[in-house]
Amino acid sequence: MSARALINVPRKARRGDVIEIKTLISHIMETGFRHGTMGELIPRDIITSLSCKYNGEEIFATQLYPAIAANPFVTFHTVATESGTLAFHWIGDNGFEATEEAKIVVE
Amino acid sequence: MDGFDITRREALIAGGLAAAGAASLASPPVAASTPGQMEHAIRSLIGEAEVRKGKVTLDLPPLVENGNTVPLTVIVDSPMTKADHVKAIHVVNEKNPQANVISVQLGPRAGKAHVSTRVRLAGTQTLTAIAEMSDGTYWSDSQEVIVTLAACLEDLI
Amino acid sequence: MHPPHGIAIGAVVAVLGMPLALAEIPLDQRRSGYDQLSPASRAMQDDDTSNPATLTVLDGEALWGRKAGEANKSCADCHGDAATSMRGVSARYPAFSPAKARPIDIEQRVNLCRTEQQKVAPLAHESRDLLALTAFIGKQSRGMPIAVTNDEKTRPFIEAGQRSYGMRQGQLNLSCQNCHDDHWGQKLAGVPLVQGHPNGYPLYRLEWQSVGSLQRRLRNCLIGMRAEPYAYGADEYVDLELFLMWRARGMTVETPAVRP
Numbered sequence: 001m002s003a004r005a006l007i008n009v010p011r012k013a014r015r016g017d018v019i020e021i022k023t024l025i026s027h028i029m030e031t032g033f034r035h036g037t038m039g040e041l042i043p044r045d046i047i048t049s050l051s052c053k054y055n056g057e058e059i060f061a062t063q064l065y066p067a068i069a070a071n072p073f074v075t076f077h078t079v080a081t082e083s084g085t086l087a088f089h090w091i092g093d094n095g096f097e098a099t100e101e102a103k104i105v106v107e
Numbered sequence: 108m109d110g111f112d113i114t115r116r117e118a119l120i121a122g123g124l125a126a127a128g129a130a131s132l133a134s135p136p137v138a139a140s141t142p143g144q145m146e147h148a149i150r151s152l153i154g155e156a157e158v159r160k161g162k163v164t165l166d167l168p169p170l171v172e173n174g175n176t177v178p179l180t181v182i183v184d185s186p187m188t189k190a191d192h193v194k195a196i197h198v199v200n201e202k203n204p205q206a207n208v209i210s211v212q213l214g215p216r217a218g219k220a221h222v223s224t225r226v227r228l229a230g231t232q233t234l235t236a237i238a239e240m241s242d243g244t245y246w247s248d249s250q251e252v253i254v255t256l257a258a259c260l261e262d263l264i
Numbered sequence: 265m266h267p268p269h270g271i272a273i274g275a276v277v278a279v280l281g282m283p284l285a286l287a288e289i290p291l292d293q294r295r296s297g298y299d300q301l302s303p304a305s306r307a308m309q310d311d312d313t314s315n316p317a318t319l320t321v322l323d324g325e326a327l328w329g330r331k332a333g334e335a336n337k338s339c340a341d342c343h344g345d346a347a348t349s350m351r352g353v354s355a356r357y358p359a360f361s362p363a364k365a366r367p368i369d370i371e372q373r374v375n376l377c378r379t380e381q382q383k384v385a386p387l388a389h390e391s392r393d394l395l396a397l398t399a400f401i402g403k404q405s406r407g408m409p410i411a412v413t414n415d416e417k418t419r420p421f422i423e424a425g426q427r428s429y430g431m432r433q434g435q436l437n438l439s440c441q442n443c444h445d446d447h448w449g450q451k452l453a454g455v456p457l458v459q460g461h462p463n464g465y466p467l468y469r470l471e472w473q474s475v476g477s478l479q480r481r482l483r484n485c486l487i488g489m490r491a492e493p494y495a496y497g498a499d500e501y502v503d504l505e506l507f508l509m510w511r512a513r514g515m516t517v518e519t520p521a522v523r524p
Contacts, residue, residue, distance in 0.1 A: 004322055008313035018218030026319040028473075031227070033204045059216045067200060067208040069176040069225040070473035071316040076211070079218040168304050172455070172524035173470035178304040255454040 003027055007088060009102040013080035021060075022075045023050065025090055025098060031066035047072055047092035055084035080106045140202045145235060148199040148206035156245050158237060163248040165198070165236040174228040174254040179208075183220035183238045183246070187213075193220040195239040202232035228254045288445050289459060294515060295448075297458040297523055305470070309522040317399060317468040317520030320475040324400025327393055333384025339397075342381065350404040355517050356411045358506040360418050367421050369502050370398050371477060389496035395475050399466045402519035409516060410463060412509040425507025428500060434491030455524070461512040462505065464521025471524065478505055 008022035025047070032044025044066065052060040059078045083106045090098040141147075149158070166180040183193045192215045198208040211222050220238070228234075235249040298306065312318050328339045328346055343349040358367040361376070368376070374397050375386035387394035414422055429440045443452065444460035451457065465478040472480075479501045486493040494500045 004319045006313060006318055006322070020221075022313050024314065024316065024319065026316075031204075054216070057216075059214070061212040062222075063207075063210045065207040065209065066205055067203050067226050067228075069227050071319065073223075073225050073314055073316070075223045076213075077217050077219040077221050079216055081216070168302055170302075172302050172305060175473050176308075176470040178308075 003090070003096075003098045005088070005090070005098055005100040007086070007100050007102045009086055009104055010080075011103075012105045012107065015080060015082070015106050017080045018077050019080050019104075020075060020077050021052065021086065021102075022073070023052075023088060023100075024071065024073045025100075026071050027090075027092065027096070029064075029066065029068055029070045029072060033066065045093050045096075047090050047096060049091050050074055051089050052076075052078075053087045053089075054078060055082065056087075080104065082106050140204060140206075140229070144206040145199050145201040145233070149197075149235065149237060152197045152199075152210070153237065153239065153245055156243075158245045158247045160247060162240075162246040163196075163236050163238045165234060165248040165250050167234065167250050167252050169251075170253045170255070171228065172255070174230065176225050177228050177252065177254075178223065179226050179234070180221070180223040181211075181236045181238075181248075185220050185238075185240065187215055187217055187220060189215045190241070192217070192241045193238050194241055196220070196222060196236060197239075198226075198234060198236045200226075200228070200232055200234045203227070203229045208234065228252060230254050288441075288511060289448070291514070294461065294512065295459055296461055296463055296515060296518065298464070298518060298521065300449075300456045300458055301522070301524070305522050305524065308468075309464075309518065315468065315520065315522060317466070317475050317522070320396050320399045320466070320468075321403050321520060323392070324396035324398070327397055328400060333378065333382035335381065335383045337382050339377070342377075346400065346404055350401045352405055352408050352411070354398075354402040354519060355405040355408045356413065358412065358502050358509065360413065366499065367418055367502055367506050369478075369505050370401060371479075372497070372502070374398060374401070390477060390480055395466050395477065398477065399475055399520050402466060402517070405517040406519055407516060409514045410509055410512050412506060412513065414510055414513075418506065421503045422507050422510050424500075425503035425505070425510075428504045429507055429511075434486065434489035436489045436491075438489045440485070460508070461515055462508045463512050463515045464518040464523065466519065467521040467523055469523050475520065478508075 003026050005023065005025040010019050013019050027047050028045060029047065030042055030045040032042070034042045036042055046066055046068070047064050049064065050062050051058055060076050062074060064072060083104060086102045086104060088100045162184045164182045166182070167177060171177045179198065181196050181198065183196065185191060185193045187193065193213050195213065196211045199206045200208055208226055209224055213220055231253045233249050233251045235247055237245055237247045239245055298309065308314055331338045354370050357370040357373065361368040371389065371394055374394065378384050378386050432439045440460065443457050448457050448459045462478050466475050468475050469481070479496055482501055482504060483493040
């Protein structure tokens with residue numbers, strides 16, 4: 001089942017503006033510390049990292065741990081340098097991978 | 108006048124015991140926190156470097172409605188220029204089964220050292236945010252958060 | 265004449281045969297659970313880009329256009345653009361179904377469409393797809409006043425829901441009324457008691473870390489009172505949902521809301 005992601009980036013910005021980027025992705029973020037009804041340990045299943053590239057150059061990277069709440073919400077900032085594409089890449093346990101893109105116009 | 112057959116006090120005690128009972132039945136911790144885990148985690152991340160208080164603001168609500176989803180923001184006072192910027196931010200906790208919360212790599216392209224996310228807290232505890240600066244210095248801020256349990260716990264079924 | 269609480273009011277209702285608007289919270293004192301949210305949770309609800317339920321709504325939007333069943337129809341094939349056709353729908357559910365000769369809730373309505381119109385199996389309660397569709401449909405009523413019908417057809421069911429609401433249950437021997445009418449605003453185990461209005465469902469509950477339906481929340485309460493919860497889809501839930509919506513009439517729909 002593909003994960004649904006939501007990116008919030010201003011569509012337009014002036015060169016040099018510092019813009020806020022908000023990311024939200026659906027994921028259970030199973031900690032690996034919980035037990036099921038029969039006492040069995042539920043294995044860990046989390047997103048372990050998120051990175052963002054702005055026209056190919058990495059501008060942000062983060063490592064996530066079980067302490068991050070389900071449906072990870074991560075926000076950060078970047079300088080609007082030029083028009084182009086922001087590419088987001090999530091990686092997680094059990095081969096999880098997701099990508100999303102957002103375009104920005106910088107004038 | 109009150110309409111309660113049993114006293115409110117009795118109902119709350121019964122509810123509290125039942126809730127505590129349900130909590131311990133539903134999720135016995137396999138790995139509780141270890142004393143000093145926060146300090147240990149900090150050392151694992153940054154070695155023996157000195158950590159100074161200041162420049163960093165760790166923002167969490169002092170009292171949270173639910174420990175499952177707690178908004179957390181870290182802001183570091185830095186011009187974020189090539190010469191002077193925040194390279195990384197680490198957040199660690201003291202009472203979760205695992206001490207690391209999040210680590211973030213930034214650079215001059217960030218414009219602002221201001222990140223936020225939502226975290227899970229296993230109970231009332233202190234968190235610490237550490238910023239690694241481009242000049243090799245480390246700065247930190249800590250905050251205690253009070254976490255209450257939801258009043259009516261759901262069965263796992 | 266001041267009827268005493270609880271059982272006596274039930275008796276009065278049964279005798280007069282109409283729902284009692286008094287004894288509960290006066291209409292102008294009703295408050296949405298939103299009012300008791302922390303500022304951080306309010307911010308989460310108000311901003312679609314940070315509300316985790318938005319992901320579920322987007323899933324619902326995708327499902328709305330997907331063809332299904334022997335009839336190979338999508339919701340959109342009959343209902344067109346949901347923003348128009350579904351506007352105000354959730355605000356008046358549960359609604360009376362002539363086919364079932366009783367009120368049905370929005371989940372049952374969706375499943376009725378699936379079995380009768382799309383000719384496909386109904387969706388399970390609390391399944392990802394059913395939550396997605398009901399969240400998407402519910403969102404089309406956001407900002408509108410709750411407007412369920414109270415007429416000679418629905419009245420017996422509203423009254424049945426009201427009786428459930430006032431009935432002590434479970435090992436803790438509590439009724440919904442004990443907490444949500446008599447002690448709202450005070451605290452239970454450190455947590456503020458809300459009035460318990462259903463104006464934000466399906467919603468993202470921080471405790472669940474996922475979106476859930478009103479029935480799931482009602483089950484939580486029953487389990488919390490150490491009462492045996494009814495099975496999902498039970499008439500008792502729909503009657504209670506209808507009563508709660510009637511109790512919240514005129515209040516603003518916040519779907520998809522965020523609650524602790």
